[in-house]
Amino acid sequence: IFGTETGLAPPLLGVALAVVGTIVLLAGVAGWVEQAFLAPARDAQRNPSSRASYVSTTLLFLGTDVSTFGALFVYYFFVRIGTWPPAELPPLLGSLVVVNTALLVASSVTFHYAHQALEDDNRRRFLGLLGTTLALGLVFLAGQAYEYYEFVVAEGFSLSSGVFGTAFYGLTGLHGLHVALGVGGIAVLCWRALRGHYGPKRDTSVATVSLYWHFVDAVWLFLVVVLYVGASL
Template sequence: MTWRTDASDSGDDVAASLETAPVRTDGGSHGVSSDGSTAGHDPDGPVGPDSPHQPDIDHDEHEHRSRWPLVAAVGAGGLYGGAAIAILRNETGLLPPLVGVGLAVVGTIVLLAGIAGWVDEVFLAPAREGAVGGSSRESYVWTTLLFLTTDVSTFGALFIYYFFVRIGTWPPEELPPLLGSLVIVNTAILLASSVTFHYAHEALEDGNHRRFLGLLGTTLVLGIVFLGGQVYEYYEFVAHEGFSITSGVFGTAFYGLTGLHGFHVALGVGGIAVLCWRALRGHYGPDRDTSVATVSLYWHFVDFVWVFLVLVLYVGATV
């Protein structure tokens, strides 16, 4: 932007020009305004997808590229591929014993590294470094919905496997007592966590920060308790019932579905823990709820999948 005087002014008169401020690689600006302050700098704290203090930039022209989703996808492929190879080896004995297990372990490490890097880049870095978020709230929400839509296929593959098992001789082997008080209590806990998360978000939108913190912390505790209940259920099945992932085709389907869901719950618990960490530092408000909205969508999806899983796997196996 340049200021020019009228053509009638002499060369000795004002002919000043104001150059545009240099732009940082993260999209921010450090130019000096007319009052001596630093343009684009927010003295009140970090800016990002959850902050109303956004610099005057064109978000439509901003592109955010990340390698972490690709890293996570490669890790997930290694995990699923390794599990499939391990099962194939167990049934046929054609492959070395540690190939599938080793691939699954490496895949798990890469997957967790990708997820950790993704979470840090999207949610933690803006709060820690004051980086500028280039995507709108709607962009994050719609991207989350797209991810959840694709995630349906992951669960769908295992559900289809279970449905094929049900088409054959049923039951394929002796089944343990699946539908007991433990799964009922665990289901109630997970549904309660979805309710507390919903009202935590409402409290944030109403500006009630204390209620928001209390309900969000309650959601985190309920998620951890659910995971503990699932681990205890696995212990009971393996130690007392002799029912494990190698217990025939139903054992593979049962632990594949419940284990995949438990993994999703663990990721959700990690996301809620990040929300709690940021909420305690005052990063959220009625107009700064992007992270809360996206993690909330994920958590409600996980709850819905669990209800469907219980009806199909636990209740369905007993009829």
């Protein structure tokens, strides 16, 4: 898409990069699921010392994920080099962005204290805070879906609305996909927690999903500053 719109690269190059990026992302997600859920379920109870290796693998996955987001941010920065603001730019900053940001930050806080409650062997508090984190993540996704609806229906701003539309929906859509994966992971944690699978010495899955969720939160804050606030300047 970038090559077609700007003429700076052959169209097939963009397609090839998109395919490669998708394969790398899916491979990374598959590896994370293996390390965050499957491997700990098999091994962690028998070998608690393996927790560090699973956490390290999750950090490695998040490091590769930075490059995935980085590629789209580079694309956005190239868009900013051209004529600005683009004709298709809608009003991005609004109360919905503020509310969604507050929801995601709050969910990161509740997840942190949920993990802390587990380490303190406070199962009731752990379950309550973990369930709250799940609810906040679901509301965030609903808010983003509503934002898309408003932009497409009310503003006529869609994925096909020029290079900025591509950048906006590419970045927010990729982040939304990560949030959805995180919500799925937290839902699995809730299900396993209700079955008594976790304790102070059995928290590998909780630790790895927590790292992932905090990463998603940090990316959103950067995205809001660069995309929502930056595009309005």
